[in-house]
Structures are given as structure tokens and as C-alpha cells.
Amino acid sequence: MPETVGVRSSGYTDSVVLMQIAEQARGVDGVSECVVAMATELNLALLTDLGFSLSGVQDAAPSDTIVAVRGADEDSLRSAWALIDSQLAGSRPTAGRGSPGRGGYATMHGAVAASGANLAVISVPGPHAAAEAADAIRAGASVMIFSDGVALAEERRLKELADDRGLLVMGPDCGTAAVAGIGLGFVNEVSRGNVGVVAASGTGAQHLMCLLDAWDVGVSHVIGVGGRDLCDEIGGVSTARALKILDEDPATAHIAVVAKQAGRRSCERIRALAAELHTPVTLGLPDSGAVTLTSLAARVAGAPGELFRHRHERAVSAAPLAGLFSGGALAGEATAILSAQGHRIASVDAFGPAPTPQAVAACQTDFIVDLGDDRFTAGRPHPMIDPYIRRAVIGELAARPEGRHLLIDVVLGHSAHPDPAGALAPSIQTFLRGDRGRSAVAAVIGTSRDPQGRDRQRRSLIDAGCDVFESNAEAATEIAGRLAAEPA
Amino acid sequence: MTAAASLAEMLGGDLRPACAGLDLFEHELRRQGLQPESVRWHPPADGAAAAVAAAVALSEPAHQANRAAVSRIVSCRPHLVRIEPAQSAVGLERGTFLHAGPPIEWQDASGPLRGALAGAAVFEGLADSPQAAAASFETGDFSIEPCHGRGAVGPMAGVVSAAMPMLVLADGTGGQQAYCTLNEGLGKVLRFGAYSDEVIERLRWMRDVLAPVIDAVLKRLESIDVWALVSEALLMGDECHNRNRAATSLFLRAVGAALMELDCPAAQAAECFRFIARNDHFFLNVTMGAAKLTADRARGVTGSTVVVAMARNGTEFGIQLAGTGDDWFTGPSGVPKGLLFAGFTPQDANPDIGDSTITETVGLGAFAMAAAPAIVGFVGGTADTALNSTLAMYDITVGEHPSFRVAALDNRGTPVGIDAARVCRSGIWPVVNTGIAGKEPGTGQIGAGLVEPPLSCFEAALRSYAAKNPDIVGAAATWQARSS
Structure with a gap:
């Protein structure tokens, strides 16, 4: 049966630690005997008793570590040595988890290194997010970065860093993920498939x-x-x-x-x-x-099959579009669909660096804004969590005399507002009040098992006079027909 | 496990998350029955230093440099090889004196440092009285410089003069050596600024009797493997800075037989044995010399933000980084918090002093506090305080020491390689155990406890690092660091 005996100069290690390492190595497939011990006379004698040859370890000092492995084949010996070397060089002999101090972990580095976490979820302010992410990646975890404001060069660096190690970077500005049925951040309750x-x-x-x-x-x-x-x-x-x-x-x-x-x-x-x-x-x-x-x-x-849609029977007159979205992707999709039909849709860029609800409502051309944009969220939670900003704009629109068609998204799911439709319904009702040829269309993004109750959400909006669609694209297509024709 | 395997494992259903930032992610994970690790992240105090620190975190060269620095630190195997007068060991001429901490002028020196310098001049026979010695320091007839600049360290005032015997530490693999004075014991001793006749008398005895005897013992033994002894002491309740009882006992065990075999009067050998046996801190100076040798291995690693020296001169706390050359970055030295001996009040305490923080620099001292629950009484803590003291340091260090294992942490290696960048990002300062000196010269030690290093010296070090490493830090962060 092949065996190898060698010396490692890794410094003094307590015998209990070395015995634990040897025990682990004995668990490697094919390994029948293993000794890891300081090279004292006693331990050298032990090796002899176990039938190991001492020829390779004659010069070992008592402060050296001797390693002897016997196994079924060369492969098992190699695996055992690799394990022993990594344990001698590394920190912990056991796979046991570390724990934080009473103050908790202060950095991702500390948390991942001690706990063996495999996903770091980072939502610290943008300028600090990349450093925490880099630490987590180097400690061996994939990362999900919710933070925005991470520079493009930093994003590239992080992704290369992770890719070199076979790890994944989700984000930056990633609010939604699901891993093996576990939702991270803003997710809907869906079935596994x-x-x-x-x-x-x-x-x-x-x-x-x-x-x-x-x-x-x-x-x-x-x-x-x-x-x-x-x-x-x-x-x-x-x-x-x-x-x-x-x-x-x-x-x-x-x-x-x-x-x-x-x-x-x-x-x-x-x-x-x-x-x-x-x-x-x-x-x-x-x-x-x-x-x-x-x-x-x-x-x-x-x-x-068919998707849910509910249209109200009402007379509408052609008027400009006010698109007030909480989801960036949904706003983008609606803009793309309407632009493809020849409509010129203004974006948040039309409103300057610090747009007010009044300024947005006063816009006389077709526009779609993502109210989750930094320019609206400074000092305030995201509109998926806090309906304030959207309610404020709809309130301003309601107070103005001119015709308008309102297009919104209502996003359900975990982490979102507990009743987003209920929070918007009264202002939508006010907006539609009177015979002004106005209309409102909403795409409700959610599933029947979402905590807000999708059917209840749809009902609140329908009762407020809003047309409701399950598909964002259908909602945008629906409202296209109500907009003033673009000048040729 | 490889990193790639960790990703497959996650998709396979074993998701082990750690969260930093908003509560909602953690909350959602808990709702789904997971127990995420929680990072209590706080925004850094100094934005400019934090910008440099963030750039360091993202830089692969900086990361490699820090790995290299720590690898040098953990692979050093210091041995105590002999005892030699400072004159030949560090080339110290009479009239020049070494002191602990970053450079300082006589007029800025605190009481204990002045007292120790004056006492050392008397010991050298360069002055008739401490008063006369002080006058010569005042006029600049005697010059002073830091121990660290000569590969040496000294506890508390850390004063070294030409005739003082020094422990010589070397790594079998060659390279530079490091030096530390011999520990004088507790009470009225030079290192705490005492300079009475009994202090000077003891120094002479150490020079004439103790040093030659121990040197002879070392010759018989060839050398003593310091980290082997320290590793055992950590398992016996020492953290090897404020508690050295196990290490000193292990030292006596190591030298006992050789001491008896020496060709010297038995009474003299017994006198030496007794001197060491009465002084729990005897081995501290050996550990310090070994730590200096170890930390200096990382000195000069370009691009590294790892701390290679932390030291106090009684007025200022200073640090040096691997990647910023021999520059010191300093801030005001704090007054330690801890237990005082009977008859002293906090008003009697001097600001923190000594090179002994070299132990924390290499993963001992407060960084190994989890190994030494017996001494937390000094800081009014519990056994948990000891564990937490060590655990908190993993957040700001690069590696774990493979030899310094802590039984209470399932044999985890102590945190080693303080990363100044992580200190600035997290606002967590290195914990430091220390003795407390009386501020009046001649008083001596009045207690022991913990001290907080000033964060400002870490921030200053990072600014300097940014200026020296524009390629790593990047133009934007460099500019920010300069302009603030």
C-alpha cells in the first residue's frame, strides 16, 4: 500500500489541532492511516510503530510538523496531502463556523470569512457598496448589490473579480432575485418550475x-x-x-x-x-x-391562455399621456411601445435635476417618468414602498383643468407597499372626476399568492375607474389609441 | 471548497446569505425561514480616507500586496538566539538613547519617558544625577531616537542605552534580526520612568549577571523557538501582552536544566531563576522582539496597507504601513482605561506609552484576548468581552495566524495583518492592551487596561498611501485625499 512521509515547517501547532487535521485526512477516500504531529521523539517513535519509514524525516526539528499518510493509491495520498497542507496553512482545522463579536460583524469581509456565507446581499450607500462587494467576493461569496450609484469602472472590476473566481455578481441596482425558491428583495410569490x-x-x-x-x-x-x-x-x-x-x-x-x-x-x-x-x-x-x-x-x-384585462366603458377624448411608473423596466417598455407607434414620449430628463410634482403635472406633452429614478427618490423611499410621490403628482394632475390620460404600474410582491392600489385609488378617483374625457390605465404586476392580494388590488383600481391589465405591454398599447395624434 | 462550487451549492438550495445595509433584505430572508448573517455597517467618518480605502478594496494589486505582507508575517519563525549589548547589537553609541513610539523631542516628552531617559543616562555613567541628565537632554547634548528605527522595540518608555543588554531575535532562514531589552520586573522600574538608585542598581545587575547567564544558557540550547512557546502560552491563558505568566513559566521550563548545568555559581543561577520567576512579564520582551522581527518582514511591501508598527511615545500614538516606507503617522495618545493599583487615581495616569503594541500588530495581545479570559478583569469585562475583543478584529485584518490558535474559538487562528484601509472603512480601531504608567517621572506602573488608538493616524496613513500609489488608488480618490 503506497505511503508518503514528509516534513512541513508550518510553525508550532497544538497537538489537538493536528490530531483533528489527521482525523479529517483519514476521511479522504482510500486513506487508511494518517499521522500529523510535531516531530518530537515520541511522535517519531509512533510513526515507526505504525510501520512508516522515517527516511524522509530524519532532519526534522522538534518544531517541525511531520505528516505520514498511507492509502490505497497515489490519488488518495495526493488528496490527503492537499487537505493537510491547506489546513496547516489555513486557519481553522474544522469546518466549524465562526461567530461575530457582540457588536456583530462590521464588514462583509468579517461576516463571509467567519460564517462561510455564499451570498452577500449589499444595500449600503452606493459609494461604499463596491468595497464591501469586493471583500465578499475575495472571501468566496457571490454578491447581490441592491445599491445604485456604483461607478461603471467599479462594476466592471467587481464582475471581473467574481468571474475569475467562478462567482456571480447580481446588480448593481439589483432589487429582485430568487435563488432556489428563496426570494431576495422585491419578488413575487410564484411557483417553482x-x-x-x-x-x-x-x-x-x-x-x-x-x-x-x-x-x-x-x-x-x-x-x-x-x-x-x-x-x-x-x-x-x-x-x-x-x-x-x-x-x-x-x-x-x-x-x-x-x-x-x-x-x-x-x-x-x-x-x-x-x-x-x-x-x-x-x-x-x-x-x-x-x-x-x-x-x-x-x-x-x-x-x-388569455391574460386579465378590464376596460371601463367611457367616452375619452384625445389628450396627452402622463405615465407615472414605479418600475424602471416597465416605464422603459411602455416608452418603447409608444415610441414605436410614432409617439414622442418625454422622459424624466425633461424635468431638470430636481423635478417637483407640480412641474411634472404641468408638462403638456406625452411623458413617461420612472419615479424610482434618483431625481425623485432623494431622501425618500422608493415609490414601490412609499406611494407619496405618485399620489402627489396624480393630485396635481387632478387639480389642473386640461385633459390627460394616466398610465401607471402597480407592482405587488414581497418588500413592496402592503396596499399600493388602495393608496393610489382615491387620487385616481379624483383625477377621473367630472366629464373631462380623461382615463386611467394600470398594469398590475403580481400573482394570486402575493401578500397584497392581487384580486383585491385589481378591484380597488377598477372601482376607482381605472382600466386594469395584467400585461404592461397591453396597458401601453391600450392607452396609445387615446393619445393625441402626433404631428406628421 | 472552491468559489465556483459555492455558487452551485447556492443554486442547489443551500443559500447562506450575509446582509449589509437596508433591513428589508434581511427581513425577507427571515420571513422565508433563513438566518442571514447580519453586518452592522456604519458609514465611515472620514469620507476622503474611505474613498481611498474603497479603491484599495477594489484593487487586485493592493489585495495581492496585502496577502503577500501577511504571508511574510505568518511565515516568520523567530528564535531567541543570544543576548548582546545595545552598543554592538544596534550600533548605539553612548550619549544616544532609544525610546518607544514615533520620534519625539525632549520638550514634548511625557514624565515617564523623561524619567526613563534620565535614569538611563545615570546608568551609563554619563550624568551624576537624573537632574543633571535632564539638563543634558534639554540642551541637546544627548540625542534620542525611536527604537523602531534600529530594528528594536522596548516596552513602556522603551528606553535603551549603549550598555544595556538586548535580546537578539532571528529567523533560522536568515535575514535581519530584531532586538528588545530585558524585562526589569514590576513596580519601580525604568520603563515606567522610575530612576531611583534601586532601579539603576537592578539595571547594572541585569547587565553584569542576568544577561551573561541567560546568554550562556541560550548558547547551550542553541536557540528558543519563540512562536512555539507563545502558541502554547495562548492555550494556557496568556494573550502574551498583558498576561505573560504561562509564557514566562514555559521559558523557565525550557531553560531550567541548561541553567543548572551552567559553569557558574549555583547561587548566581538561582538568583537569575528567581528573578525571572518573580516577574510574570519576563517573557513579554522576548515576544516583543519576536513580534518586531515578524512585523518587519512585511515592511516595504509595495502597495500594501497592512500595519507593520503601532507604537506610543507617551505623547503620540503612531503607526507605519508596509507600503508607506519609514514614515510615521501619528495622533494624540489616549489615556488607557482600566484598573489602577491601590492609591492611584485616573488623574495620575500618563497617556499611553510603549512599543508593546507590536504584539497586537502580529495577532497577539488584545487580538488574542479570547485566549486570556483571566485578564478581562483589568477592563471590567466578562469572558464574553475577551471573545468579542478578538472576534471584532477579524473585520479589520487580512489573515488568520496559523500558529496562534485560540481554543475557545475552535482553534481558529488569531486575526493578523491589520489593514489600515479596513480600519478607515469600518471605523473599528485595533484593540490594544496596555500597562498604565504614572505621569510623574519616577512613579512607575500604576495599573493596566485597554486603550483606543486615534483613528486619525490611520486616516493620515491612507492619505499618504494614496499619494504614493496613484496607480492603485486612482486619480479621483487621490485627488480627494489630497484636497481634504
Whole structure:
């Protein structure tokens, strides 16, 4: 039976620690005997008693560590030595977890190193997020960065750092993810299934998982890669990593990728990678043609049934659009659909650096704003959590005399406001009051099992006079017909 | 486990999250039955230093430099090899004196440092009285410089003069050596600024009797493996800075037989044995010399933010980083909090003093406090205080020491390699155990406790690092650091 005996100069180690290391090495397949001990006369005698040859350890000083392994074959010896060396050089002989001090962990570095966490969820202010993420990655964890305001160069550095280690960076600005049925951040209650979703960051992923759920298709994982992952400066590092791990994941049989912004080179890279995978991939990239979240979900679901829609019978007159969204991806999709039909839709950029509800309401052209944009959220929670800003704008619109059509999203799910429709319904009702040819259309993003009660949410909006759609794309298409025709 | 395996494991259903920032993520995970690790993140106090620290965190070269620095630290194997007069050991000429901490002028020196310097001049025969000695320091006839600049360290005032015997520490693999004086014992001793006749008399005895005897013992033994002894002492309740009882006992066990075999009068050998046996802190100076040798291994690692020296001169607390050369970064030295001997009040305490923080620098002292619950009484704590003191340091260190293992932490290695960048990011300062000196020269030790280093010296060090490493820190953070 092959054996190896050698010396390691790793400094004094207590015998109990060394015995624990030896015990671990004995657990390696094929290993029949193992001694790890300080090279004292007593221990050398022990080696002889166990039938090991001392020829390799004659020069060992008492402060050296001797290692002797006997096993079935060379492979088992090599594995045992690798384990012993890593334990001697490393810190802990056991796989036991460390614990934080009474003050708790102060850094991700401390938390991941001691606990062996495999996912670091980071939502500290943007300028500090990258450093915590880098620490977590180096300590061996993948990261989900909710924080925004992470510089592009930092994002690239983090993603390279993680990719070199086979780890994943979700985000920055990633508010939605689900890993093996565990939701992270803003997620809807959906059934588990075999579709792996790779999406930018937030409401796009939520809408996709909700639509799939409506068509009885469950998800295995939802991986948010951050809105800039597919820009060419980043090159789709996280998207590519996500595709690879989902391809290897036994729970995933179908992958759906959706991105609203992507560079040409990154798209080509992802397309090429997708073609190599064993798992079928449905791509919803900007260069895939006119793809909406709804059409993408339909492609993944196969032959889907009808989605929920409720229209009120009312006389409407052509008027400008006021689109007030809480989800960036949903605002983007609505803007794309209306722009494709020839409407010129102003964005938040039209309102300067610090827009007020009054200024937004006073805008006389078609506009769609993402109220989750930094310019609206300074010093205030996100509109998915706090309805204040949207209620304020709708209130201003209601007070003005001119005609308007209102388009909103209402996003349900964990972490969102407990009753977002109820919080908006009174102002929508006021907005629609009187015979002014106004209308309101809402896309309600959620599932029947979401904590807010999807049916109750739809009912609040319908009772307030709002048209309600399950599909954001359908909601946008519906309102397109009510807008003033664009000048040719 | 490889990193890639951790990702597969996560998708496979074993999600082990750690959360920093908003409550909602943690809350959601708990709702789903998971127990996320919680990071109590606080915004850093100094924005500019934090920007540099963030750049360091993202830099692969800085990361590699810090790994290299810590790898040098943990691979050093210091041995006590001999005892030699300071004159030949560190090239100290009569009339020049070494002191603890960063550089300082006589006029800024505190009571204990002045007292120790004056006493040392009397010991050297360069002055008839402490008063006369003080006058010569005043006029600049005697010059002073830091121990650290000569590869040496000294506890408390850390004063070294030419004729004083020094412990010589070396690593078998060659390279530089490090030095520390011999410990004089407790009570009225030079290192606490006492300079009475009995103090000077003891120094002479140490020079004439103790040093030659121990040197002869070391020759018989060839050397003593210091970290082997320290590792055992950690398992016996020492943290090897404020508590050295186990280490000193282990030392006596190591030298006992050789001492008896020496060709010297038995009474003299017994006198030496008794002197060491009565002084729990005898081995501290050996540990300090070994720690100095160890920390200096990381000195000069370009791009590293790892601390290679923390030291106090009784007026200022100073640090040096691996990647910023021999520059000191200083802030005001705090007054330690702890237990005072009978008859003293906090008003009697001098601001913190000594090079003994070199022990914390290499993962001992307060960093190994979890190994020494017996001494938390000094700081009015509990056994938990000891554990927490060590655990908190993993947040600001780069590695764990493979030899310094703590039984109470399931043999986890002590935190080692203080990263100044992580200190600035987290606002967590290195914990430091210390003795407390009376502020009047000649008083001696009046207690022991804990002290908080000033964060400002870590921030200053990072600013200097930024200026020296524009490629790592990047233009934006460098500019921010300069302009603040």
C-alpha cells in the first residue's frame, strides 16, 4: 500500500489541532492511516510503530510538523496531502463556523470569512457598496448589490473579480432575485418550475416571473445582472456567468434572458454563448426585434391562455399621456411601445435635476417618468414602498383643468407597499372626476399568492375607474389609441 | 471548497446569505425561514480616507500586496538566539538613547519617558544625577531616537542605552534580526520612568549577571523557538501582552536544566531563576522582539496597507504601513482605561506609552484576548468581552495566524495583518492592551487596561498611501485625499 512521509515547517501547532487535521485526512477516500504531529521523539517513535519509514524525516526539528499518510493509491495520498497542507496553512482545522463579536460583524469581509456565507446581499450607500462587494467576493461569496450609484469602472472590476473566481455578481441596482425558491428583495410569490430567468435588475424580472406564473410556468431561479451588464463596457460578464450556471443547474430546463439596454458586441457574445448551451435559451435582447416582456413570456410558455384585462366603458377624448411608473423596466417598455407607434414620449430628463410634482403635472406633452429614478427618490423611499410621490403628482394632475390620460404600474410582491392600489385609488378617483374625457390605465404586476392580494388590488383600481391589465405591454398599447395624434 | 462550487451549492438550495445595509433584505430572508448573517455597517467618518480605502478594496494589486505582507508575517519563525549589548547589537553609541513610539523631542516628552531617559543616562555613567541628565537632554547634548528605527522595540518608555543588554531575535532562514531589552520586573522600574538608585542598581545587575547567564544558557540550547512557546502560552491563558505568566513559566521550563548545568555559581543561577520567576512579564520582551522581527518582514511591501508598527511615545500614538516606507503617522495618545493599583487615581495616569503594541500588530495581545479570559478583569469585562475583543478584529485584518490558535474559538487562528484601509472603512480601531504608567517621572506602573488608538493616524496613513500609489488608488480618490 503506497505511503508518503514528509516534513512541513508550518510553525508550532497544538497537538489537538493536528490530531483533528489527521482525523479529517483519514476521511479522504482510500486513506487508511494518517499521522500529523510535531516531530518530537515520541511522535517519531509512533510513526515507526505504525510501520512508516522515517527516511524522509530524519532532519526534522522538534518544531517541525511531520505528516505520514498511507492509502490505497497515489490519488488518495495526493488528496490527503492537499487537505493537510491547506489546513496547516489555513486557519481553522474544522469546518466549524465562526461567530461575530457582540457588536456583530462590521464588514462583509468579517461576516463571509467567519460564517462561510455564499451570498452577500449589499444595500449600503452606493459609494461604499463596491468595497464591501469586493471583500465578499475575495472571501468566496457571490454578491447581490441592491445599491445604485456604483461607478461603471467599479462594476466592471467587481464582475471581473467574481468571474475569475467562478462567482456571480447580481446588480448593481439589483432589487429582485430568487435563488432556489428563496426570494431576495422585491419578488413575487410564484411557483417553482424549470425556467431560469436572467434579467437586468428589477421590475422586468418581476413582470416576467408573474406572466409565467399566470400561464402556469414556474421559475427555478431569477438572476438579476444589473441594468448595465450588457453594455459593451461591462460586456455581459454576469449574464454569461448566469447562463453557464443555469446550464449546469439540474433544476433549470429552459433559460429566458431579457435586457432593455445592450451593446452590439455584448449581444453577439451572449447569442454565441446561448447557442453553445445544452439548455434552450429564449433571448429578449434589444436586437431581437420588437420584444416585450409579454411576448417573451408567451414564447417561453408555449401556447399561453388569455391574460386579465378590464376596460371601463367611457367616452375619452384625445389628450396627452402622463405615465407615472414605479418600475424602471416597465416605464422603459411602455416608452418603447409608444415610441414605436410614432409617439414622442418625454422622459424624466425633461424635468431638470430636481423635478417637483407640480412641474411634472404641468408638462403638456406625452411623458413617461420612472419615479424610482434618483431625481425623485432623494431622501425618500422608493415609490414601490412609499406611494407619496405618485399620489402627489396624480393630485396635481387632478387639480389642473386640461385633459390627460394616466398610465401607471402597480407592482405587488414581497418588500413592496402592503396596499399600493388602495393608496393610489382615491387620487385616481379624483383625477377621473367630472366629464373631462380623461382615463386611467394600470398594469398590475403580481400573482394570486402575493401578500397584497392581487384580486383585491385589481378591484380597488377598477372601482376607482381605472382600466386594469395584467400585461404592461397591453396597458401601453391600450392607452396609445387615446393619445393625441402626433404631428406628421 | 472552491468559489465556483459555492455558487452551485447556492443554486442547489443551500443559500447562506450575509446582509449589509437596508433591513428589508434581511427581513425577507427571515420571513422565508433563513438566518442571514447580519453586518452592522456604519458609514465611515472620514469620507476622503474611505474613498481611498474603497479603491484599495477594489484593487487586485493592493489585495495581492496585502496577502503577500501577511504571508511574510505568518511565515516568520523567530528564535531567541543570544543576548548582546545595545552598543554592538544596534550600533548605539553612548550619549544616544532609544525610546518607544514615533520620534519625539525632549520638550514634548511625557514624565515617564523623561524619567526613563534620565535614569538611563545615570546608568551609563554619563550624568551624576537624573537632574543633571535632564539638563543634558534639554540642551541637546544627548540625542534620542525611536527604537523602531534600529530594528528594536522596548516596552513602556522603551528606553535603551549603549550598555544595556538586548535580546537578539532571528529567523533560522536568515535575514535581519530584531532586538528588545530585558524585562526589569514590576513596580519601580525604568520603563515606567522610575530612576531611583534601586532601579539603576537592578539595571547594572541585569547587565553584569542576568544577561551573561541567560546568554550562556541560550548558547547551550542553541536557540528558543519563540512562536512555539507563545502558541502554547495562548492555550494556557496568556494573550502574551498583558498576561505573560504561562509564557514566562514555559521559558523557565525550557531553560531550567541548561541553567543548572551552567559553569557558574549555583547561587548566581538561582538568583537569575528567581528573578525571572518573580516577574510574570519576563517573557513579554522576548515576544516583543519576536513580534518586531515578524512585523518587519512585511515592511516595504509595495502597495500594501497592512500595519507593520503601532507604537506610543507617551505623547503620540503612531503607526507605519508596509507600503508607506519609514514614515510615521501619528495622533494624540489616549489615556488607557482600566484598573489602577491601590492609591492611584485616573488623574495620575500618563497617556499611553510603549512599543508593546507590536504584539497586537502580529495577532497577539488584545487580538488574542479570547485566549486570556483571566485578564478581562483589568477592563471590567466578562469572558464574553475577551471573545468579542478578538472576534471584532477579524473585520479589520487580512489573515488568520496559523500558529496562534485560540481554543475557545475552535482553534481558529488569531486575526493578523491589520489593514489600515479596513480600519478607515469600518471605523473599528485595533484593540490594544496596555500597562498604565504614572505621569510623574519616577512613579512607575500604576495599573493596566485597554486603550483606543486615534483613528486619525490611520486616516493620515491612507492619505499618504494614496499619494504614493496613484496607480492603485486612482486619480479621483487621490485627488480627494489630497484636497481634504
